[in-house]
Amino acid sequence: xxNKQVSSQLNQLADLMELKGENPFKVNAYRxxxxxxxxxxxxxxxLEKGPEELPGVGKGTAAAIQEIMNTGTxxxxxxxxxxxxTGLPELMKIPGLGPKSIHVLYRDLGVKNMEELxxxxxxxxxxxxxxxxxxxxxxxLEGILRMKERPARFxxxxxxxxxxxxxKRLMEHPDVQRVKPAGSLRRxxxxxxxxxxxxxxxxxxxxxxxxxxxxxxxEVINHGETKVSVVVGMGIDIQVDFRLVEPRHxxxxxxxxxxxxxxxxxxxxxxxxxxxxxxxxxxxDSENERELTFTEEKEVYQQxxxxxxxxxxxxxxxxxxxxxxxxxxxxxxGDIRGDLHMHTRWSDGSASVKxxxxxxxKRGYEYIAITDHSKSxxxxxGLKEDDLKRQREEIDAVNEELDGITVLxxxxxxxxxxxxxxxxxxxxSELDLVIASVHSSFRQSRDRMTRRILNAIxxxxxxxxxxxxxxxxxxxxxxxxxxxxxxxxxxETKTILELNANPNRLDLSDVNLKKAKEAYGxxxxxxxxxxxxxxxxxxxxxxxxxxxxxxxxxxxVNTYSLxxxxxxxxxxxxx
DNA sequence: GCCGTTTTCGGCCCGACTGTTTTCAGTCG
Numbered sequence: 296x297x298n299k300q301v302s303s304q305l306n307q308l309a310d311l312m313e314l315k316g317e318n319p320f321k322v323n324a325y326r327x328x329x330x331x332x333x334x335x336x337x338x339x340x341x342l343e344k345g346p347e348e349l350p351g352v353g354k355g356t357a358a359a360i361q362e363i364m365n366t367g368t369x370x371x372x373x374x375x376x377x378x379x380x381t382g383l384p385e386l387m388k389i390p391g392l393g394p395k396s397i398h399v400l401y402r403d404l405g406v407k408n409m410e411e412l413x414x415x416x417x418x419x420x421x422x423x424x425x426x427x428x429x430x431x432x433x434x435x436l437e438g439i440l441r442m443k444e445r446p447a448r449f450x451x452x453x454x455x456x457x458x459x460x461x462x463k464r465l466m467e468h469p470d471v472q473r474v475k476p477a478g479s480l481r482r483x484x485x486x487x488x489x490x491x492x493x494x495x496x497x498x499x500x501x502x503x504x505x506x507x508x509x510x511x512x513x514e515v516i517n518h519g520e521t522k523v524s525v526v527v528g529m530g531i532d533i534q535v536d537f538r539l540v541e542p543r544h545x546x547x548x549x550x551x552x553x554x555x556x557x558x559x560x561x562x563x564x565x566x567x568x569x570x571x572x573x574x575x576x577x578x579x580d581s582e583n584e585r586e587l588t589f590t591e592e593k594e595v596y597q598q599x600x601x602x603x604x605x606x607x608x609x610x611x612x613x614x615x616x617x618x619x620x621x622x623x624x625x626x627x628x629g630d631i632r633g634d635l636h637m638h639t640r641w642s643d644g645s646a647s648v649k650x651x652x653x654x655x656x657k658r659g660y661e662y663i664a665i666t667d668h669s670k671s672x673x674x675x676x677g678l679k680e681d682d683l684k685r686q687r688e689e690i691d692a693v694n695e696e697l698d699g700i701t702v703l704x705x706x707x708x709x710x711x712x713x714x715x716x717x718x719x720x721x722x723x724s725e726l727d728l729v730i731a732s733v734h735s736s737f738r739q740s741r742d743r744m745t746r747r748i749l750n751a752i753x754x755x756x757x758x759x760x761x762x763x764x765x766x767x768x769x770x771x772x773x774x775x776x777x778x779x780x781x782x783x784x785x786x787e788t789k790t791i792l793e794l795n796a797n798p799n800r801l802d803l804s805d806v807n808l809k810k811a812k813e814a815y816g817x818x819x820x821x822x823x824x825x826x827x828x829x830x831x832x833x834x835x836x837x838x839x840x841x842x843x844x845x846x847x848x849x850x851x852v853n854t855y856s857l858x859x860x861x862x863x864x865x866x867x868x869x870x
Numbered sequence: 871g872c873c874g875t876t877t878t879c880g881g882c883c884c885g886a887c888t889g890t891t892t893t894c895a896g897t898c899g
Contacts, residue, residue, distance in 0.1 A: 316873090320882055353872050393897050428890055478899085493899085519887050536899085538886095550882085556899060563883045574884055789899035 297384025297779075298332050298339055301363050301706075304372060305329035305356070311375040311382055313394040314401075318867070328356035330557070333806070334612050336603035336813045338779065339364060342538045349515055356766040366752035382408025388447065389438040396435075399424055443534055450768060452798035452836060455480065457529045458490045468505060474540050482606045483839035486803045493549045499539035508614070520575045545574045547588040551575040557611035558604070564613070565599050598791060607842040612809065625842040630669040630854040631834060633662035635760060636707065636730055636793065636822030641686050642667035643675040644826045646830055648702065654828030656700040662857045664703040664728040665690060669717040671709045672734050676708070680722055680846065689694055703727035707761060712736035716757075723756035728864065730793070732761035743776035745751035748776060752784045759820055760785070762795040762802040770799070782815040789870040791852055791863075794844075795819045796837025797830075819861070820852050 309325040332348040332414035342348045346357040362369050379401075386397045386409065389505070400406040403424055404415050412435075415421055421432045426622055436538060436856065443764075450538065450540040458476040465474045471494055475481070478491035496502045496811045502521045502654065507515050514531060517524035523537040551672050566573040570581050578587040578598060589595050602619025614622060637651055638644030644651075648665055655663045667686070668677040676688065683706065690704045705728035709717045712735055716723075739747070751757050763781060764773035785792055795802045803811065803819070811817040821837040841851065848854040852863050 318871080321871050327872080351872070355871050362885065395896055426895075430889060431896095433886085487873070489899095519889060522886055524887090552899080554899070556883090559899090560883055567883085574885085575886095747886080 296339075296364050296367065299361055303338060304363050304369060305332065305359065305850075308359070308369060308372045308375065310387065311372070311379055314379060314383055314387070314397060315375065316394070316398050316402045324351070325356060326362070327351040330611075332360065336810055343508050343643060344805075348497075353407070362859035364561040371657040380407035382411075385409060386412060389435065389442055389685055393436050398758035399426070413510065418612075441526075446769065447484065448769065449486050449489060449531055450798050451485055452485065452833075453531050454487045454490055454533060457527065457531065457533060457535070458492065459493060459537065460529060461490070461527075464509075465492070465494055468502060470502050471496050472773075473545050475549055476548055477538075480538075482554050482555065482609055483803070483836075483843060485798075485836075485840065489536060491536045491538065491552045493540065493545065493552055494539045495542040495545040496539055501763060502539055503537070503757055512747070538575075540844065541576070543588045546592055547573070547577045548575040549592040549593065550592055550595055550793040553606055555610050557784070558615070561615040562599065569599070583621075605842065607839055609847070610807075610843070612845075614852075620739055623658040623845045623847050625824055626838055626846055626848055626851060627856070628838055629659075630848045630851070631660070631821065631838065632855065633660045633853050633857075633860070634662075634823055634825065634831060635705070635728060635759065635820050635853055636650040636666050636705075636795070637663060637665040637830075638667050638675075638707075639663075639665055641682065642677055644830055648689050649696070652697055652700055652826070653700050654831060656697065658831055662701040662703060662860070664705040666728065666730050666735075669706055669708040671711060671717045675734075677709070677717075680718070683722065683726070683732060705730060707732055708757075710747055710751045712747070713737070714747040714752060716751060720756055722756075726756075728759070729757050730759045730761045732781065733765055734806040737765055737774045738851050739832065741773070741777060744774050745777040745780055746757075748781055749784050752781065752788055752790045755788070755870065757790060758853060758864050758867050759791045759793055761793045761822070761824070762797075762800050763792050763806070764802050766802050766804075767799050768801065778811075782811045782817055785811075785817055786815040787870070789818070789863075789867045791818050791867070794819050794837055794841055794846075796821055796823045796835075796840070796850075798833060798836050800824070801836060801840045803844075805840050808841065808846055812844065812846060812850055818852055819846060819850055822853070 303326050306329045309322050328351055331351045346352050347359040348473045359369055386392060392538060404420055406412045406415055416432055416436050421427050422429050458480055462474045462476060465471050471848050473495035475493050482491055484779045486672050499521055506523050506545055507518055507525060511527045511529050512525045512528040513528045521539050524534060526532055526534050538548055538552055563573045566578060572579045572581055593603045602622050604614045606615045635654060639646060639648050639651055669674040670677045670679045687704050690702050694702050704726055705732045706726055711717060739810050752760060766773040792803060821841055823833040825831050852860055
């Protein structure tokens with residue numbers, strides 16, 4: 296039973312308690328405990344004094360955690376699962392419908408699932424309930440429609456251009472002074488539910504009117520004095536919340552809407568210690584009602600006597616608990632000196648070795664590694680041993696021709712379903728860089744998959760394990776694998792783990808990166824896995840994910856000079 | 871349910887918007 300499994304049971308319990316109408320603070324206590332478990336760098340059975348060591352975990356939740364670890368589940372959870380209809384939790388996903396309303400719908404109309412809810416809505420039963428009315432009925436129906444039409448969360452890479460376009464367009468409006476995206480998009484989370492834009496203006500009403508009249512607006516969800524929510528169709532149909540604030544409130548509003556909620560809670564608790572209140576308008580002294588405003592976010596943190604926290608770290612994963620000097624000096628875009636995972640026309644890429652090298656050079660890189668697929672991956676035109684030899688000749692020629700960039704000869708080698716590797720040690724020993732990865736039989740048992748990957752890690756010729764969990768965001772779950780054993784073995788053999796920067800992968804994830812670094816001292820390589828030169832731009836997402844994972848330049852081998860990188864690779868073969 | 875050198879009880883971040891209400895509850899972030 297790992298931390299993730301325990302926390303998901305606690306969360307499930309909290310969800311059901313909420314639906315039942317339990318004390319919201321009690322519900323929150325379980326959610327908080329779930330988060331503490333998930334974010335703990337230690338496994339639960341490694342905590343010396345038990346779960347109560349974790350922040351926000353007391354007697355009650357510690358007992359619940361123990362029960363899950365001992366029995367695999369919780370009696371309280373099982374009871375609620377039996378008591379409440381299985382179709383009730385999914386109703387929570389309907390925007391505008393919360394636990395209180397669902398409770399009433401269930402109690403008074405016997406609504407047990409989505410289908411029954413749609414029935415009573417169309418029959419006009421809902422408007423008769425106390426606290427409900429015609430408009431609310433309509434709102435719920437629209438909410439169901441919205442939920443069905445759109446994915447719950449969009450890939451960051453799809454939302455970013457929408458935010459950037461709107462930002463630029465708003466800046467051109469004469470009444471707008473400043474605009475900045477906030478929310479999970481600014482924190483560069485891998486997926487976002489909607490886009491938040493904070494807008495500084497002296498004329499919120501005029502700007503609000505202008506926003507709802509934009510041609511791309513498909514639907515107006517809210518239109519108040521300071522908050523306008525719309526759905527825009529700009530490549531994707533996504534909700535955008537505009538917060539219209541006075542210029543002097545811009546910074547505290549930006550801080551507020553950047554979140555995360557959990558980080559905001561910590562900020563406000565901190566302010567309380569000084570007798571202050573933080574809201575989107577500033578910091579207010581509770582005694583004399585004096586309001587402080589700011590021109591930079593840094594000043595707010597300074598006022599609260601905390602170190603400045605960059606948006607990517609604002610998740611309450613420890614950033615408010617460590618002294619400033621222990622916050623990571625996170626990676627910057629310019630720190631990356633090369634890309635160690637890419638494909639060419641030799642397998643399933645669309646460019647030549649030289650074209651990739653030229654594109655990398657243009658980005659200012661000092662080196663790249665060409666890592667086409669290996670022979671077993673037939674769908675991708677994997678290379679055989681003699682192909683590798685001919686490719687090496689081409690790489691040598693490019694190195695001869697081009698100055699200022701070095702092309703390493705590598706491979707992305709399949710780890711076969713039975714754990715064998717696709718090439719012999721003899722072949723691997725002749726390559727500058729060997730990446731190993733799983734591309735088949737994703738549904739093997741946890742034990743088998745773990746042993747399969749361990750086998751690759753233990754091979755001294757394997758330098759990097761690519762996309763270690765195999766997940767595709769929104770499309771395919773990570774395969775079952777014991778990551779702790781993977782991390783342990785990688786630490787021992789000095790094997791590098793990849794942060795694959797492809798926007799669909801971002802694998803390892805932010806949470807796993809942090810854990811692998813802090814608990815095991817792993818080194819990483821941030822690679823784009825580019826199949827065409829323009830895909831080098833994915834590095835931006837890799838860097839932001841690395842920042843979210845608290846990585847610093849020394850944790851990432853492709854920030855090293857070529858010489859230092861070669862040394863690091865050599866250390867693997869000698870480990 | 872958790873938490874506390876002002877507290878072992880009484881708080882728990884804070885405000886906007888909407889809809890159903892005549893002063894507030896639910897939802898959201």
